Amino acid sequence: xxxxxxxxxxxxxxxxxxxxxxxxxxxxxxxxxxxxxxxxxxxxxxxxxxxxxxxxxxxxxxxxxxxxxxxxxxxxxxxxxxxxxxxxxxxxxxxxxxxxxxxxxxxxxxxx
Amino acid sequence: xxxxxxxxxxxxxxxxxxxxxxxxxxxxxxxxxxxxxxxxxxxxxxxxxxxxxxxxxxxxxxxxxxxxxxxxxxxxxxxxxxxxxxxxxxxxxxxxxxxxxxxxxxxxxxxxxxxxxxxxxx
Numbered sequence: 073x074x075x076x077x078x079x080x081x082x083x084x085x086x087x088x089x090x091x092x093x094x095x096x097x098x099x100x101x102x103x104x105x106x107x108x109x110x111x112x113x114x115x116x117x118x119x120x121x122x123x124x125x126x127x128x129x130x131x132x133x134x135x136x137x138x139x140x141x142x143x144x145x146x147x148x149x150x151x152x153x154x155x156x157x158x159x160x161x162x163x164x165x166x167x168x169x170x171x172x173x174x175x176x177x178x179x180x181x182x183x184x
Numbered sequence: 185x186x187x188x189x190x191x192x193x194x195x196x197x198x199x200x201x202x203x204x205x206x207x208x209x210x211x212x213x214x215x216x217x218x219x220x221x222x223x224x225x226x227x228x229x230x231x232x233x234x235x236x237x238x239x240x241x242x243x244x245x246x247x248x249x250x251x252x253x254x255x256x257x258x259x260x261x262x263x264x265x266x267x268x269x270x271x272x273x274x275x276x277x278x279x280x281x282x283x284x285x286x287x288x289x290x291x292x293x294x295x296x297x298x299x300x301x302x303x304x305x306x
Contacts, residue, residue, distance in 0.1 A: 074228060108283075108292035110229075117278055118229065120294035124285055129294070161229055165290040170245050173219065173290075175229040 076176035083182040089150040092179045094162035102143035105165040109147045112159040157183045186211040188279050188297035198306045202266040206279030213260045217282035220264045222275040269304045276301050
């Protein structure tokens with residue numbers, strides 16, 4: 073059972089902006105641990121999208137942005153495109169679980 | 185560029201041990217840390233455990249009693265063993281390299297292998 077909660081799904085029309093929340097607690101995101109975001113296209117392995125809360129690896133479009141505040145983090149996708157239709161997962165670390173890496177519950181993004 | 189390839193039996197009988205290998209090419213397994221992560225069909229990601237570059241190992245508490253992760257530097261691969269499997273262990277199993285950056289507090293995962301589906305049969 074994941075300790076990071078995400079909405080099951082979000083949707084938007086092409087060109088719109090959508091946001092995905094990742095809600096944790098004082099033992100993970102709230103403890104100051106970094107948040108990472110991954111994009112998983114259908115039938116493929118997850119791909120690193122955001123690291124260190126808000127940084128994009130080279131090659132990731134600047135339409136993707138991340139932020140963190142308190143015990144939560146968010147991923148925003150602006151200028152939504154059909155190719156953004158995928159599952160998105162946040163990831164952090166939890167000190168209350170003998171030091172475990174933890175993933176969010178995952179969010180499916182649909183482009184209308 | 186580092187490439188990871190998981191391999192192992194795609195079908196394991198219930199109560200037996202699942203054994204997978206992650207072959208690393210394009211880089212040395214000794215230089216980085218590695219994790220195993222799994223994803224049951226249609227469900228989310230679950231971290232299984234890691235082996236650090238130093239040899240330090242840690243497991244998900246929910247799986248700790250059944251998991252063993254190791255590495256073989258001569259073969260440049262790491263391995264996962266999960267004992268006493270049940271249908272709940274049916275999943276795509278991924279290996280991933282730990283991603284670190286200068287001011288990072290914790291690691292992320294990049295790149296990932298393509299994953300291998302393991303089905304536990306009764």
